[in-house]
Amino acid sequence: MIIGVPKEIKPYEDRVAVTPAGVLALTAEGHKVLIEAGAGLGSGITDEAYAAAGAVLVDGPAEVFGHADIIMKVKEPLPQEYNLLREDQILFAYLHLASEPELTEVLLEKKVVAVAYETIQLDNGVLPLLTPMSEIAGRMAVQVGAHYLEKPYGGKGILLGGVPGVPPADVVIIGAGTVGTSAARVAMGMGAQVTIIDKNLDRLRYLDELYGGRIKTLASNQFNIEMSVRYADLLIGAVLVVGAKAxxxxxxxxxxxxxxxxxIVDVAVDQGGSIETVDRVTVHSDPVYEKYGVIHYAVDNMPGAVARTSTFALTNATLPYALELANRGCPRAFTNRALARGVNTYKGKLTCRAVGESLNMEC
Ligand code: NAD
Known part of the structure; x- marks a missing residue:
């Protein structure tokens, strides 16, 4: 198979869909990998590094889309890429079609086999291609919070870990899933006093066993949230109710x-936010605003700030599925049930029920 990797063209998107390690793995299986020149530069990967791993560098997106059987991207195609897509081509990327009616129509009309990273799901419900971005956002939430707690950046001027004789900061995390647990690890590592709140008591039990007395766990209810928010120096929103607004x-x-x-760092802002005063989404170039004397950080694509880490984390997770798509082809690769759940459009048919319901389209 020929796998094509175009340069991402969405503003502020510096990630790339394949690393040199991915190129090596795919070429070792007998596939050919076309990389658009310069595609990796935002993540610090040079054309030479790709070539050394066995990729063929090509100029411009038309060359990539025109020859590839499988297009691997990070983000969904933008309108200027629509005409480049070809019938029966496999598109493997984050697609979020539920909010993309126009792109959905294009994929159906062009009879593209569109496999969305975000709907690949294991039998136990885990979304393996979303997990790495949550791990990054959770770790970043503490890093960003520590930064804005510094006086020159508007914070109260405290060090997360304190020093001997001066107590550490209180970090309160609501939601003990991937984001919350990642945040807790980093906050504890920096010496902060960590409280984590979740409605899932089994999750709290697990964290209690893992960290013993080093972390305070609380059941999620209005009383506990109100009491903990009052003493928080850094409050992190990390809840998720799958398929619903936060x-x-x-x-x-x-x-x-x-x-x-x-x-406040509300990581759940991409699902509408879990904190009432988070009434807008912010961007990396202007990430915070102040309300009631509290600094609010509400960036909805936090991993974008650490493009290189995000590229490697994402491609670690996508590569096994890319290999399966390339080795087994379509439709044989979809005997893998997790991968099959990722198929959103298949040769002119909409195949993802959640997308159909959101767009009011037949599925
Ligand atoms: P997850 O499913 O692993 O964890 C969510 C947790 O929230 C679960 O443990 C669940 O029990 C808990 N929860 C649900 N309702 C609750 C309630 N009422 N009270 C307390 N806890 C409750 O999800 P995740 O991967 O950790 O993602 C969390 C959020 O972060 C999602 O909205 C995700 O989209 C978002 N996210 C944002 C960014 C960003 O750049 N801003 C990046 C990655 C993830």
């Missing part, structure tokens, strides 16, 4: 009770 667990009144110069 529940608003922290009210305006609770935020008003927080100490001046505290920081």
């Amino acid at each position: 529940p608003k667990l922290v009210t305006v009144e609770m935020v008003k009770q927080m100490k001046q110069g505290s920081v």
Whole structure:
């Protein structure tokens, strides 16, 4: 098979869909990998590094789309790429078609086999191609929070870990899934006092066993949230109810009770946010705003700031599926049930029920 990797053209998207290690793995199986020249530069990967791993470098997206059987991308195709897609081509990328009616029509019309990273799902419900981005966002939430707690950046001027004789900061995390657990690890590593809140008691049991007395676990209810938000120096929103908007667990009144110069990082902002005062999405070039004396960080694509780490983390997770698609082809690769759940459009048919329901289209 020929696998084509175009340069991402979405603004501020510096990731790339394949690393040199991925090229080596695919070429070792007898496939040919076409990389658009310069595609890896945003992630610090040179054309020479790709060539050394066995890729063929080509100029411009037309060369990539025109020859590839499988297009591997990070983000969904943009309108200027629509005409480059070809019938029966396999498109493997984050697609989020539920909010992309126009792209969905294009994929159906062009009879593309579109496999969305975000709907690949294991039998136990885990979404393996979303997990690495949550791991990154969780770790970043603490890093970013520590930064804005510094006085020159508007914070109250405290060090997360404290020093001997001065207590550490209180980090309160709501949601103990991938983002929350990753945040907790980093916050503990920096010496902060960590409280983690979840409605899933088994999850809290697991964290209690893992970290013993080093972490405070609390069941999620209004009383516990109100009490913990009041003492938080850094509050991290990390809840998810699959397929739904994030529940608003922290009210305006609770935020008003927080100490001046505290920081909120609402990672769940991409699902509408779990904190009432998070009423907008912010961008990396202007990431925070202040409300009731509290700094709010609400960037919805946090991993984009660490493009190189994100590229390697993402491709570690996508490569096994890319290999399966390339080795077994279509439709044999879809006997893998996780991969089959990723198929959103198949040769003119919409095949993902959630997308059909969101767009009111037949599936
Ligand atoms: P996850 O499913 O692993 O964890 C979510 C946790 O929230 C679960 O443990 C669940 O029990 C808990 N939860 C649900 N309702 C709750 C409630 N009422 N009270 C307390 N806990 C509750 O999800 P995740 O991978 O950790 O993702 C968390 C959020 O972060 C998602 O919205 C995800 O889209 C988002 N995210 C954002 C970025 C970004 O750049 N901003 C990046 C990655 C992930």
